Amino acid sequence: MTSALLSVENAVVDLPTPRGNLRAVDHVDLAVGAGRTLGIVGESGCGKTMLSRAILQLLPKKARLSGRVMFDGQDLTKLSAEKLRKLRGRSLAVVFQDPMTSLNPVLTIGTQLIETIQEHLELDLAEARQRSIELLAAVGIPAPEQRLAQYPHQLSGGMRQRVAIAVALSCEPQLLIADEPTTALDVTIQAQILDLLAREQQRRHMAMIIITHDLGVVAGRTDEVAVMYAGRVVERAPTPVLFKQMRMPYTEALLAALPKLDVAPHTPLPAISGRPPDPTRPLKGCSFSPRCRYSGERCGAEKPQLSPAETPEHLYACFHPIAAKVSA
Amino acid sequence: MMLQAAPDPLMKVENLVVEYSVGGKTIHAVSDVSLEIARGETLGLVGESGCGKSTLGRAVLQLRQAVSGKVLFDGHDLTTLKGEALRQMRRRVQLIFQDPIASLNPRRRIGDIVAEPLVIAGVKDPEERKRRVAEVLAAVGLDPALVSGRLPHEFSGGQCQRICIARSLVLNPEFVICDEPVSALDVSIRAQILNLLEEMKARYGLTLLFIAHDLAVVKAVSDRVAVMYLGRLCEVGPSEQLFARPAHPYTALLIEAIPVPDPDVRPTQSVPVGEPPSPIAPPSGCRFRTRCPRADARCASEVPELRLVATGQFAACHHPLI
Numbered sequence: 001m002t003s004a005l006l007s008v009e010n011a012v013v014d015l016p017t018p019r020g021n022l023r024a025v026d027h028v029d030l031a032v033g034a035g036r037t038l039g040i041v042g043e044s045g046c047g048k049t050m051l052s053r054a055i056l057q058l059l060p061k062k063a064r065l066s067g068r069v070m071f072d073g074q075d076l077t078k079l080s081a082e083k084l085r086k087l088r089g090r091s092l093a094v095v096f097q098d099p100m101t102s103l104n105p106v107l108t109i110g111t112q113l114i115e116t117i118q119e120h121l122e123l124d125l126a127e128a129r130q131r132s133i134e135l136l137a138a139v140g141i142p143a144p145e146q147r148l149a150q151y152p153h154q155l156s157g158g159m160r161q162r163v164a165i166a167v168a169l170s171c172e173p174q175l176l177i178a179d180e181p182t183t184a185l186d187v188t189i190q191a192q193i194l195d196l197l198a199r200e201q202q203r204r205h206m207a208m209i210i211i212t213h214d215l216g217v218v219a220g221r222t223d224e225v226a227v228m229y230a231g232r233v234v235e236r237a238p239t240p241v242l243f244k245q246m247r248m249p250y251t252e253a254l255l256a257a258l259p260k261l262d263v264a265p266h267t268p269l270p271a272i273s274g275r276p277p278d279p280t281r282p283l284k285g286c287s288f289s290p291r292c293r294y295s296g297e298r299c300g301a302e303k304p305q306l307s308p309a310e311t312p313e314h315l316y317a318c319f320h321p322i323a324a325k326v327s328a
Numbered sequence: 329m330m331l332q333a334a335p336d337p338l339m340k341v342e343n344l345v346v347e348y349s350v351g352g353k354t355i356h357a358v359s360d361v362s363l364e365i366a367r368g369e370t371l372g373l374v375g376e377s378g379c380g381k382s383t384l385g386r387a388v389l390q391l392r393q394a395v396s397g398k399v400l401f402d403g404h405d406l407t408t409l410k411g412e413a414l415r416q417m418r419r420r421v422q423l424i425f426q427d428p429i430a431s432l433n434p435r436r437r438i439g440d441i442v443a444e445p446l447v448i449a450g451v452k453d454p455e456e457r458k459r460r461v462a463e464v465l466a467a468v469g470l471d472p473a474l475v476s477g478r479l480p481h482e483f484s485g486g487q488c489q490r491i492c493i494a495r496s497l498v499l500n501p502e503f504v505i506c507d508e509p510v511s512a513l514d515v516s517i518r519a520q521i522l523n524l525l526e527e528m529k530a531r532y533g534l535t536l537l538f539i540a541h542d543l544a545v546v547k548a549v550s551d552r553v554a555v556m557y558l559g560r561l562c563e564v565g566p567s568e569q570l571f572a573r574p575a576h577p578y579t580a581l582l583i584e585a586i587p588v589p590d591p592d593v594r595p596t597q598s599v600p601v602g603e604p605p606s607p608i609a610p611p612s613g614c615r616f617r618t619r620c621p622r623a624d625a626r627c628a629s630e631v632p633e634l635r636l637v638a639t640g641q642f643a644a645c646h647h648p649l650i
Binding site: 156158159188191216220239240243244253254259261263267268269270291 | 523541548590593
């Protein structure tokens with residue numbers, strides 16, 4: 001994948017804790033090209049957020065990162081703080097889950113937008129203001145001129161997330177990382193925000209990474225999906241392949257455990273028994289094996305490596321994969 | 329109003345109105361809501377944040393005083409009960425909250441937390457309390473001998489929710505209100521807890537009011553579903569039927585907006601823009617009209633009443649979809 005805009009190579013993130021070392025991200029390789037959308041799916045504690053922070057070089061101070069994060073030809077892990085600051089907000093943008101914490105509560109929407117734009121682009125105040133108005137209009141905020149004078153608390157959660165997206169898009173980033181962008185929002189608002197992200201991604205030919213716990217969010221809106229469990233990518237495939245030809249039992253179990261609208265009420269859900277392993281006490285074998293119904297002897301003793309299935313784009317880490325479906 | 333679920337409902341809410349006063353303004357949280365829940369039934373209550381679904385749940389339990397209306401539990405109007413009489417009645421009605429970790433006192437041991445309702449209810453014999461606690465802990469899938477002496481922080485969110493469920497069952501209630509019981513849990517754990525609630529319902533003969541924002545979660549456990557928007561009920565009906573043929577445009581919008589975990593189902597782009605208006609100044613007439621593709625002049629002037637649109641299905645809409 002030489003053409004990728006971003007490639008994460010063999011990333012490992014270790015966090016020291018009072019209980020010992022916590023390996024939050026365990027040898028992860030990922031790539032995303034311009035104009036493409038990658039979904040990273042996993043449950044709490046699987047390392048998806050730490051991975052996004054590793055990409056942004058925004059890890060907690062005590063965290064140790066090894067591996068490479070190649071973005072547009074340079075290794076972000078080797079850049080100076082000053083160079084990184086120039087890159088973040090300009091070429092690398094991020095939208096977080098909670099817009100109330102990503103926006104500054106004591107500054108107006110206008111100040112925050114204009115400040116970001118002037119920090120990175122050579123525009124005078126009037127031009128930056130004009131651009132802010134255009135951005136707010138583009139993300140679907142009514143009466144954008146009046147909004148510039150408002151504070152975040154005067155907007156609803158959905159509107160605040162639109163503003164956060166406007167800030168992220170303000171300098172035409174090459175890569176947008178959206179970390180659970182709709183988890184804090186209601187379902188009708190969620191659909192609007194996901195549509196907005198998809199539309200802007202297409203229009204600007206950005207690369208986008210959507211991090212979510214919701215398989216429903218990635219299904220219709222990503223080109224490729226990586227499923228994470230206990231710090232590792234356990235399956236990675238083009239989105240349609242992942243949903244139709246999943247090989248990793250965890251992916252199957254996660255999808256099966258979702259309540260679905262086309263199932264009759266009171267149908268017992270195929271729950272995944274047990275819970276994820278303690279990340280400070282890594283297992284020798286496959287991390288999912290204690291919860292896996294296909295698990296065999298080898299699974300407890302040896303870690304399965306992420307390896308290709310029928311096609312080189314489809315990778316999974318399992319000794320007892322679900323049989324490939326015969327249909328083309 | 330014809331909202332009869334059964335000839336002898338366990339819980340009957342009549343024309344309930346709940347309002348809050350915030351900074352001199354009135355928030356119309358629950359406006360004229362009537363509901364019935366039959367014995368042994370699970371009624372799902374869905375709606376987006378701020379629609380009043382949690383307030384309704386709390387008002388049923390008398391944790392929030394209603395402005396007007398009645399809450400008839402097994403024939404007794406809870407809104408008129410006070411003191412000891414209300415306390416006696418509350419034993420039969422329990423509540424499970426969204427955040428299981430915040431619902432447990434971090435300084436108390438699990439055994440004591442689960443026994444507390446028994447202490448309050450006046451069960452004096454410690455052996456009897458211990459026996460009951462052990463029974464419910466085992467029922468929710470925890471080993472009483474292992475967990476009783478431990479503190480809440482030693483448990484995961486899913487396990488804490490099991491403990492909360494055990495605590496809610498220790499007094500043998502008839503009616504349990506579950507307010508977003510699985511929203512804070514991961515997918516793999518959520519399925520375990522939903523299955524557990526269903527098991528407990530069968531085992532203890534419970535009647536449930538299941539409040540959630542997630543339609544698929546609500547459908548998984550509910551016999552009937554009530555949809556709420558800005559303090560009013562939009563639609564009530566049997567789960568399967570309501571999801572297959574929604575009558576209210578808001579129900580249809582909610583169903584359409586759910587992201588489906590299937591890449592062949594392309595996300596619809598038809599979801600109307602706009603957000604729910606403020607409950608401080610709800611729109612006149614039908615409260616959904618400002619976001620509704622079918623709204624006309626009548627919707628602005630006349631509040632739609634819930635009326636029968638199909639067997640057992642009621643919708644409050646001037647222009648229902650069926």
